[in-house]
Amino acid sequence: MKGRSAQRLARLQDILNRGGTIHLSEAARLCGVSEMTIRRDVAASDGAMVFLGGRLVMADNPQYAPLYDLDAEKGSHSLAKQRLCQGAAAFIEAGDTLFVDCGTTLMPLASSLASVEYEVTVVTYALNVANAVGHLPNVRLVLLGGLFYASSLSFGSEDMPQAIRRLGINKAFISAAGMHVERGVSCFHFHEVVPKQAAIASAMQRILVCDDSKLGVVRPAYFARLDEFDVIVTDGDADDALREGLPGHTPRIVGV
Incomplete structure (x- = not known):
């Protein structure tokens, strides 16, 4: 993974580790890049963060583990x-x-x-x-x-x-x-x-x-x-x- 992508992911993960979620648009704004860039970063990452209804969450956070309906x-x-x-x-x-x-x-x-x-x-x-x-x-x-x-x-x-x-x-x-x-x-x-x-x-x-x-x-x-x-x-x-x-x-x- 490229250095800038890793830096963006580390910043977002640090925020998510404090609890809660980040909307895709807010993640893009915080990192100064487009929403597509954030999607690409997450898609190429190790899976620690995932999208849930347009929001970023930590994959291992049981509070946001969805049920299939x-x-x-x-x-x-x-x-x-x-x-x-x-x-x-x-x-x-x-x-x-x-x-x-x-x-x-x-x-x-x-x-x-x-x-x-x-x-x-x-x-x-x-x-x-x-x-x-x-x-x-x-x-x-x-x-x-x-x-x-x-x-x-x-x-x-x-x-x-x-x-x-x-x-x-x-x-x-x-x-x-x-x-x-x-x-x-x-x-x-x-x-x-x-x-x-x-x-x-x-x-x-x-x-x-x-x-x-x-x-x-x-x-x-x-x-x-x-x-x-x-x-x-x-x-x-x-x-x-x-x-x-x-x-x-x-x-x-x-x-x-």
Whole structure:
């Protein structure tokens, strides 16, 4: 990390260690740089600080550890999710077997399959995704079962990796609650780690779909490095920040 970036982060961390939070705009003002620069600093850091609702907090501060609320997430960044899924849908081809994970980010992608003429197979462990595509005549649904987790409308089981490996998955569409250049990709729920990792390992092409509000954020359940993906579909500040933070040409960054 460059010296000035480290100095800015040290100053912000010193403030946060006294308790409380700092709004992104205030952090930028204190350091005399743009908000994008602060986002880049945090994204390239060691994960000690994360963004929570537009505010910087210490990652290990239990007072600000959020709970996942599926109902609240449905309306969160809805326009961004629509744009992201439009970009992600460009990778789908006729006859593909698609892995689509849980949450709300990829729901517009699942819903968009109603408007295509070709046939695809959708593999998922998410009940909301299954409900969105199960009635479509052009979609063959494979619903992975197990213990049901109402908090995320998804299933989990120890046998899920074997079931995923038996399937020929062309593209795995993965969402995340946290996206950090150094600390990788993470989510809220530990039962999601197994199917996400199995799909990443099995798929011919791995596509991360994540809006810029997740940039620099670390959640409890780590599941992958950013360089394990072939494509990252993102928006806003994350586009430039990831291009700068990830050397070389892998993964491919698609800004929408």
